[in-house]
Amino acid sequence: MNEASAPPVRQRGWAGLTSFLNRDSTRGNVIQGLTLLFVLCLIVYLGSNAAYNLDRLGMMFGFDFLSSTSGFDISWSLIPYDPSMTYWRVFMVGIVNTLVLSFNVILFGTIIGTIVGILRLSSNPLVAQLARCYVEVVRNVPLLIQIIFWFTAVFSALPPPRRGYMLGDLFFLNNRGFYFPSPQGDISFFWFLGAFVLFAAAAWLLRRKAQQARINQTGNHKALRTGWLVWGVALVLACVIGNGFIEWSVPALDGFNLEGGQYVPVAFGAAFVAMTVYRSAAIAESVRAGMESIDRGQHEAARTIGFSRFQTLRLILIPQAIRAIIPPLANSWLVAVKDSSLAVAIGFPELVSVFMQTSINQTGRAIEIISMVMGFYIFVSLTISYLLNKYNARVQYKVM
Known part of the structure; x- marks a missing residue:
């Protein structure tokens, strides 16, 4: 057996460990593992420290307060709310108001x-x-x-x-x-609204097909016009048919x-x-x-x-x-x-x-709320x- 065909000599001991750690994949996995371990230890430390301080102050940790009655009013809400509702409802009101403002911005x-x-x-x-x-x-x-x-x-x-x-x-x-003005509808209106959503989804799919047809076949504008026509019919149906199901509440000066x-x-x-x-x-x-x-x-x-x-x-x-x-x-x-x-x-x-303000002041559950x-x-x-x-x-x- 010549030297060229001889099997490689396996490194043992410290030299083998050094060669193993010098690999990029090994080094990356070790670094990620140490980082994850550090983060978990930090979370455990912070959690135990918070639990110790809460116990020392005689306070409890938990989310049971969410089912308690809030007892305070909110000046403006897009979803129904009154002071007899729970803190979970307060949380949902805050989320909806925040999302509406953020979406418009x-x-x-x-x-x-x-x-x-x-x-x-x-x-x-x-x-x-x-x-x-x-x-x-x-x-x-x-x-x-x-x-x-x-x-x-x-x-x-x-x-x-x-x-x-x-x-x-x-x-x-x-x-x-x-x-x-704001619409006030009954169950018939919601059935109509669901049907309109399905119709609009079908119109959107037809328009996508029409656009693809115009891309694949130069000059094919008929399919695209058909897609826009369906959108127009959906809008007319929403205005004409929906008017029979919707009652409008119009603001008026009172005092x-x-x-x-x-x-x-x-x-x-x-x-x-x-x-x-x-x-x-x-x-x-x-x-x-x-x-x-x-x-x-x-x-x-x-x-x-x-x-x-x-x-x-x-x-x-x-x-x-x-x-x-x-x-x-x-x-x-x-x-x-x-x-x-x-x-x-x-x-x-x-x-x-x-x-984060009103609810914390009333419940004292700062960690949970934050x-x-x-x-x-x-x-x-x-x-x-x-x-x-x-x-x-x-x-x-x-x-x-």
């Missing part, structure tokens, strides 16, 4: 930010500079100051209900909030206040406007950076083949820029949800206000991050 902040970001790249110097001033002024003023400004200087300065602004005896705006309908308080309006304006400035910078990452040759090529500015944006620039916009946009959406907690400064009943609030924000943030990361992976260039 994300939606309108993204729309306004996209428009402002595109205007920053306008060939008109006046438009570009106005957009730049908007971004620089809004972005460099703390959000809390903007919330207080809009609440004290704008919304609280509105006239009282008797002298408030109105539109067609249906919509009212005063220093107590914005009032508008010194408005009765009937639905309303949103001025605290919601101030928080919504301030957070939307502030978040749109950050999104505008992300959009501008994403648009500027596209090579100028794309603009010139679009002009060469006769595309209008709108067609260039919709068909060429935005589909390419979205790959660079999504990562910072995801961060802006996450921050928008967490920024909603600042609305506690003006008395808006979001999660921190109704659960952990529930932290868990909510973590869950929402991870959900948004997961969805946007999935979309980001979908629009990225694929290496074949």
Whole structure:
């Protein structure tokens, strides 16, 4: 047997252990295991320390308080609530109010930010500079100051209900909030609503098929028009048929206040406007950076083949820029949800206000309540991050 065919000599003892630890995979697994062990030990230490302090103070740990009656009122809630309900209901009210505020801020902040970001790249110097001033002024003023400004200087300065602004005896705006008609339906309405949702889902699927047909067969606009027609029929059915099942509650002046309908308080309006304006400035910078990452040759090529500015944006620039916009946009959406907690400064009943303040003061269960609030924000943030990361992976260039 020659030397070339001789089996390798197995290393023993310290030399073998050193060779084993020098492998990248082994080193990575050891580091991860030590990190996990450290985190678990830290959690155990913090838990035992909290349990010791609670026992020393004669306090209990548990979530049984959630089934107790809250006994306090909440100024505004989108879901039914009264003081005879439990702390679990208070938690749900805070979640719904927080999600409604955050959703509106994300939606309108993204729309306004996209428009402002595109205007920053306008060939008109006046438009570009106005957009730049908007971004620089809004972005460099703390959000809390903007919330207080809009609440004290704008919304609280509105006239009282008797002298408030109105539109067609249906919509009212005063220093107590914005009032508008609200539907009041019975079980028939909910059956109709379920049928409409199914019909709208079918229309959406048909439109997707129509779009795919137009992509696969150049000039096939008939299927796409059919998809839009189905959407139109669904909308007409909702307005005509649904009108027979829905009774509308219209706000009307009764004494010194408005009765009937639905309303949103001025605290919601101030928080919504301030957070939307502030978040749109950050999104505008992300959009501008994403648009500027596209090579100028794309603009010139679009002009060469006769595309209008709108067609260039919709068909060429935005589909390419979205790959660079999504990562910072995801961060802006996450921050928008967490920024909603600042609305506690003006008395808006979001999660921190109704659960972390009032409920803690009444129950004394600080650890349980704070952990529930932290868990909510973590869950929402991870959900948004997961969805946007999935979309980001979908629009990225694929290496074949």
